[in-house]
Amino acid sequence: MKEALERIRLAEEKNEQAHKQLLEDIDQYQREKQNELQEQQNKNKQLRKDALYELESGLMQQEETLASQLQVEAQLIDAKNEEIYARQKNEMVQQIIKEMRGDYGC
Template sequence: MKEALERIRLAEEQNKEAERAMIDELDHYQIEKQQALQAIQTQQKNQRKEIIQQLERELLAKENDLQNRLLAEATESQMKDEARYQQQKDQMIAQIINEMRENYGC
């Protein structure tokens, strides 16, 4: 009987030791997985940051291209308007001179 009680006590101690070992192993596993998850989250955050920065660079480049194109178009349009104005001015001056010659015989 004494021997049976001793075996039961030893078995209970082994069970408690196995339980502590399993809890320690689970804690270690949980910490390991949390660190892995944190690493993945950090990596994804960095990737999102890089993607956003790349998109910002592309949008700025497109905006600059559009601005340059619009400036070129505005400059071209202004030059055409000035040329038309000069042409009409010259025509008006010529017309006035012709009318003066016709009216006053100069």
């Protein structure tokens, strides 16, 4: 009987040790998985940053291209307006000279 009780006690101690070891293993596994999750979140965060940077760079390049095109168009419009102004100015001067000759007989 004493021997049976000793075996039971030893088996309980062994089970207790196995239970503690299992809890430690579970804690270790949980820490590892938490670290893996953190690493994956950091990678995803960096990927998002990289994607946003690429998108921003592309949009800035498009904006610069559009600004250049608009500047060229504005210069062309200014040149055309200057040409129209000069032509109309000459026509107006000619009209005034013609009217002055008609009115004053010069």
